[in-house]
Amino acid sequence: MRRILIRPFGSILDLHVAIGGRGDRADRIYRQLRDAVLDGRLRRGERLPATRELAERLQVSRSTVSTAYERLTAEGYLAARVGAGTFVAYAGASGGPLPAPRRAAAQPTQAWRDLDDPLWVESRPIAYDFSIGSPDPALFPLETWRTSVAAELRAGFVRNSSYSDPAGVERLREAIARHLGVARSVEAGPDDVLVTSGAQQAFDLLARVALQPGDTVAVEDPGYPPVRQLFEMAGARVVPVPVDEHGLRVDLLPPARLVYVTPSHQFPLGGILPLERRVALLEWAARHDAVVIEDDYDSEYRFGSRPLDPLQRLDADGRVVYVGTFSKTMLPALRLGFVIAPPAILSALRHAKRLTDWHNETVTQRAMARLLDTGAFARHVRAATRVYEERHAVLVRAAGELLPELELVPSAAGLHVALLEPGQPAGRTGVGAGLDARRVAERAGVAGVAFLPVSRFRRGHGPDGILLGFGGIPAAHIPDGLRTLAEAIGREQVRDSGDRVR
The missing domain is CATH 3.90.1150.10 (Aspartate Aminotransferase, domain 1)
Structure with missing residues (x-):
């Protein structure tokens, strides 16, 4: 059996055509081209190869291809234009969705089938948008970002386009460590940082390296649903723990392997975890040999006094993993986040990052590092x-x-x-x-x-x-x-x- 790819004239699409074995070859060509038109792989107005060219590539007679083309033309799928060639004429599926698969034997597990998304909805124009979770795109420093990206593309992108460190570009890790040290009093060097595709990937990597099926995870209630869902899908037993106006009720924490907390700005109610609770949380973690995930998702925007030092700063035992993101300060579409973790966990996170997607796209990392290094990011945040x-x-x-x-x-x-x-x-x-x-x-x-x-x-x-x-x-x-x-x-x-x- 011979299989070739045909590229319709003026199209970026390679169309797979298989021919061989017994039976009517003209009919086989006809059916494959017809199916490609019906499901939208061949769109109206695209030009097909000439009969002689396609016959040579398929290694069949020209009359075989002509028979298939003539049948498709007679049925309205193709149209021949004198001196121009043969084009797709049928528009029933042009630009439309692919048809539903004929079989649905492959199914995810029941847990994934039942999963819903309580936060994300298709964006649409609305008069008064009080949605949460995203910054104003009109405030994004577009010209500064464009200049930074262009500079990195000029600086030898193609020459340095091989696989990169799973932990992230060193220049960005250095810049993140400096920024967090100044802005949030986080104690970290570049070797303590791992760059992620937003905060959500950080939580996914942590679930992979810190949890086993059946482990107990404590989360805030009310809290951030995607984190709870992620831990549940990892096989953990997730226990909601109430919050009050000051944040997590540490006194109600059960024995657990991991706790997820938003101490600087409790999500979604907004309380700030007081110092005595922070100390109590770290003492609880020491008693239960637990990992504490500190999600500092939007602390850059403050309209009052300087915030309390992060849990990571108070942690003397290496139990706190600090997670941050640029989704609120820049744009969610950039998919840039980071983890500050103790050495043992960071090493495992680096392996997990390599095995899932190897590393983030490097031009975006370098451009972000440039904004941090030049002070442009700090000016934008202010x-x-x-x-x-x-x-x-x-x-x-x-x-x-x-x-x-x-x-x-x-x-x-x-x-x-x-x-x-x-x-x-x-x-x-x-x-x-x-x-x-x-x-x-x-x-x-x-x-x-x-x-x-x-x-x-x-x-x-x-x-x-x-x-x-x-x-x-x-x-x-x-x-x-x-x-x-x-x-x-x-x-x-x-x-x-x-x-x-x-």
């Missing part, structure tokens, strides 16, 4: 912080005026705030009594307001509420957005009251 500080102030003030029944959780960092339903006496009605934030989100969405309910991040019982991000909404639009949200809450109250009367 400028962005001023913008976000204004939005934070406007949001806090407007929420107090327009949503007075909800309690604002104090927060002086990050890109979102949380408003919770307060404790209510039995029988009292109001916005804060039995708030169903998911239903409010649906109603508000119709009115052009996007936000996430606290309940989507909670596994146990606790007050519901709303999370309002200000990374993607201008300060001038915030009051109108909250006014629209307040109206949606009011309509939901009326509906609830009517349901109770009936």
